[in-house]
Amino acid sequence: MNATNRGLNRTxxxxxxxxxxxxxxxxxxxxxxxxxxxxxxxxxASVDLAFDPSQPATLAIVLAVCVVVIALLVVxxxxxxxxxxxxxxxxxxxxxxxxxxxKVAATLIEAALADHPAVSSVDVxxxxxxxxxxxxxxxxxxxxxxxxxxxxxVDRVVERWDAVLGSEVPVLITID
Numbered sequence: 001m002n003a004t005n006r007g008l009n010r011t012x013x014x015x016x017x018x019x020x021x022x023x024x025x026x027x028x029x030x031x032x033x034x035x036x037x038x039x040x041x042x043x044x045a046s047v048d049l050a051f052d053p054s055q056p057a058t059l060a061i062v063l064a065v066c067v068v069v070i071a072l073l074v075v076x077x078x079x080x081x082x083x084x085x086x087x088x089x090x091x092x093x094x095x096x097x098x099x100x101x102x103k104v105a106a107t108l109i110e111a112a113l114a115d116h117p118a119v120s121s122v123d124v125x126x127x128x129x130x131x132x133x134x135x136x137x138x139x140x141x142x143x144x145x146x147x148x149x150x151x152x153x154v155d156r157v158v159e160r161w162d163a164v165l166g167s168e169v170p171v172l173i174t175i176d
Contacts, residue, residue, distance in 0.1 A: 085126040085133045089165060102126025105135055105161060105169075112157045113137075118145030134170040147175045 030037040089100040106124035113122045121140040126133060137158075141150060154173055162168045 085128040088126050088133045088135070088169060089167065100165065102133070102135070108164075109135075109137060109157055109161060112160070113139070113154065116150065116153055118142055118150050129170065132170065134172065136172045136174070138174045138176070140176045150175060 026040070030040045085102055087099045088102045088105055089098075091098045091100075102125065105126065109124045110122045113119050118141050119139055120142050123138040125136050125138075127136055128134070135158075137154060139150060139154070141147065151173065158171050
């Protein structure tokens with residue numbers, strides 16, 4: 001229910017994992033086999049000749065790569081958490097406006113479900129789904145509990161919340 005691109009995240013993790021695996025295998029092989037270590041040292045020496053740090057072009061390339069990596073990391077960090085919503089409902093009028101925070105819903109719904117004998121834990125959070133505020137209610141049940149009975153209880157609590165609020169808020173219920 002958030003805006004993180006899972007495919008991009010998994011691809012990035014796969015590429016980084018493969019690179020780390022290859023580098024780790026090369027280091028382990030170089031440490032275990034002395035002949036490979038000599039080849040590796042020769043290879044590093046040739047790289048030093050190809051990329052002379054005193055050349056302005058080399059420094060410009062390194063700087064450009066660093067700037068691109070930093071920009072990508074900043075974009076990644078800024079995109080995180082975009083799915084969460086603080087304000088669940090906004091009502092505005094001539095006399096003023098009222099905002100209902102998602103924490104109010106979380107507190108009330110968690111308190112209403114905490115006394116249910118089948119529920120061991122409740123977590124309620126607000127999200128934005130296609131610019132519409134929604135609630136996610138995650139429940140953990142005790143062993144032997146009936147999920148359908150708990151779902152009926154959650155439906156009643158959500159109906160009461162919607163009646164208090166005066167409008168219906170989309171709700172996702174997950175039961176573990």
